[in-house]
Amino acid sequence: MASSLRREDVAKVAKLARLTLSEAELDEFTAQLGQVLEHANDIAALDLEGVVATAHPFGLINVVRADERRASLARDDVLAMAPDTQDGRFAVPRIMGEAP
Amino acid sequence: MRSALDIARDVRSGATTAENEMATSLAAIRARNDELNVFLFVDEEGALDAARRVDERVTRGEDVGALAGVPIALKDNLCQSGVPTTAGSKILKGWRPPYSATVVGRLLDAGAVPMGKTNMDEFAMGSSTETSAFGPTRNPLNVERVPGGSSGGSASAVAADMTPLSLGSDTGGSIRQPAALCGLVGVKPTYGLVSRYGLIAFASSLDQIGPFAKNVADAAALLEVIAGHDPMDSTSLPELAPSLLSHVNDGVAGKRVGLVRELFDGAAAEVVAEVERAAEALRDAGATIVELSVPEIHLGLSAYYLIAPAEASSNLARYDGVRYGLRVDADDVAAMNEATRTAGFGAEVKRRIMLGTYALSAGYYDAYYGQALKVRTQLIDAFRRAYLEADLLLGATAPTVAFAIGEKTADPMAMYLSDVFTIPTNLAGDAAISVPFGTGEADLPIGVQLLGPGRSEAGLFAAARVLELADGRS
Numbered sequence: 001m002a003s004s005l006r007r008e009d010v011a012k013v014a015k016l017a018r019l020t021l022s023e024a025e026l027d028e029f030t031a032q033l034g035q036v037l038e039h040a041n042d043i044a045a046l047d048l049e050g051v052v053a054t055a056h057p058f059g060l061i062n063v064v065r066a067d068e069r070r071a072s073l074a075r076d077d078v079l080a081m082a083p084d085t086q087d088g089r090f091a092v093p094r095i096m097g098e099a100p
Numbered sequence: 101m102r103s104a105l106d107i108a109r110d111v112r113s114g115a116t117t118a119e120n121e122m123a124t125s126l127a128a129i130r131a132r133n134d135e136l137n138v139f140l141f142v143d144e145e146g147a148l149d150a151a152r153r154v155d156e157r158v159t160r161g162e163d164v165g166a167l168a169g170v171p172i173a174l175k176d177n178l179c180q181s182g183v184p185t186t187a188g189s190k191i192l193k194g195w196r197p198p199y200s201a202t203v204v205g206r207l208l209d210a211g212a213v214p215m216g217k218t219n220m221d222e223f224a225m226g227s228s229t230e231t232s233a234f235g236p237t238r239n240p241l242n243v244e245r246v247p248g249g250s251s252g253g254s255a256s257a258v259a260a261d262m263t264p265l266s267l268g269s270d271t272g273g274s275i276r277q278p279a280a281l282c283g284l285v286g287v288k289p290t291y292g293l294v295s296r297y298g299l300i301a302f303a304s305s306l307d308q309i310g311p312f313a314k315n316v317a318d319a320a321a322l323l324e325v326i327a328g329h330d331p332m333d334s335t336s337l338p339e340l341a342p343s344l345l346s347h348v349n350d351g352v353a354g355k356r357v358g359l360v361r362e363l364f365d366g367a368a369a370e371v372v373a374e375v376e377r378a379a380e381a382l383r384d385a386g387a388t389i390v391e392l393s394v395p396e397i398h399l400g401l402s403a404y405y406l407i408a409p410a411e412a413s414s415n416l417a418r419y420d421g422v423r424y425g426l427r428v429d430a431d432d433v434a435a436m437n438e439a440t441r442t443a444g445f446g447a448e449v450k451r452r453i454m455l456g457t458y459a460l461s462a463g464y465y466d467a468y469y470g471q472a473l474k475v476r477t478q479l480i481d482a483f484r485r486a487y488l489e490a491d492l493l494l495g496a497t498a499p500t501v502a503f504a505i506g507e508k509t510a511d512p513m514a515m516y517l518s519d520v521f522t523i524p525t526n527l528a529g530d531a532a533i534s535v536p537f538g539t540g541e542a543d544l545p546i547g548v549q550l551l552g553p554g555r556s557e558a559g560l561f562a563a564a565r566v567l568e569l570a571d572g573r574s
Binding site for chain 1: 195196197198199291292305331334335337398399401402403405406413420421422423424425426427429430431432433434435436437438439441442445447450451453454455457458461467468470471472473474475476477478480512513516528529530554
């Protein structure tokens, strides 16, 4: 059985999801997500021991294709839509040595 | 506006031109787009050029295709190479995809002419087209009401006679519910019947692309064009497009139709009355009505609002300011990711990402996401049992006629409940169609829903056609 949602849970999830929430948003989301999860307690409470989970409704698994070379998107076309590029690559701010 | 099939026939015969038809469409868009906010992007010159190329092919005597010269609108989560595509989000503002969706390629091969991209709830998360970062779309039948969602722009475009056809996507009802609220035919095809390659992903195990049209035959013709296996989508069913248009007039004689209590319980009295009248119309046409109960349907809403956000939280992780779309600069890459996502996503998208991240997080995975996947299995089994007793099922599409703009925006749970009759089909991977049947409050249209097992589209179109005729539309 799932427990009820706390404000600190929402803050932790926001961090995991890479979202910054204001104090007001934290309050709002705690209430709204709590309401949805409360509704979901009807299924959290079910005894489904032995029921198999469904990923694809028609059970398609391990779709393979021949390992053949084929054209991909042109690099310049793809990079043209990037916020920043350098020497034919995506450019990002520094990754190493950042503040904790 | 004339039907898509009439336009295609006349373009092929030379009785009209694709350019004329596109000019009519563009004039209708210009007349009402500011008022209704239907299109986020219209390429007038490009569409007229493409239409003229269709006409040149007709002149040369080429076989132009089933949708020769038919204007069509695309929901803004469908990629068309070089055409701005936002999925209703600030985070993709200005993005032009370097490739086209498989469905777009198939439309072009069939002679159809896309002219623009329609407004939608941000990343298809919503039931009213009010969560779009670019403002709400209004219902052309009553501008104080919503058109439904998330494909509200595509529905409004057809309802306002801006185009005879449009494409939407349906993850929990996002084609059928706006079709019902705008008085149109809307189809959620069997999962895997239509390639999702080039559809911006929301919940990949539930998303399907499907048609909007004014009438059943047009919808069948459009689905026939876009359906069929695509090696670019590994969830695509391994078969060619089914023959649909030729079965539209098959009727329902000898068919067993299951009237499912859980698919109209709780709907407005006027909606229930139309569902019952639809059952009578099907009986009059030779079907047998079987009253059924599928209690597992009640668990669908909870399962959906765990599975869909869980998949969305994973799919939307790619919007990190690195490869495309918005970037908000910051000192290091993690801060840049967070600043970009915080500025780029709207409240509903954040809510669903949060919900999905929570449902997948350590300690809660088994209780929520794991349980939801098992409920999905139970629902599939329940539908299979129902289809032993009935060939197709009948219910409501939406609990009410179109509601007022702003009525449900402050209460996400109330908005989610408007999908209660459409969600089960997505979880089951089955097919369903909404067809207009009667009117309700404020003379607004009511849609009834026909559901069938996977690959039952031909039978659904035939039943929908019976209702279309019974409702006085030829």
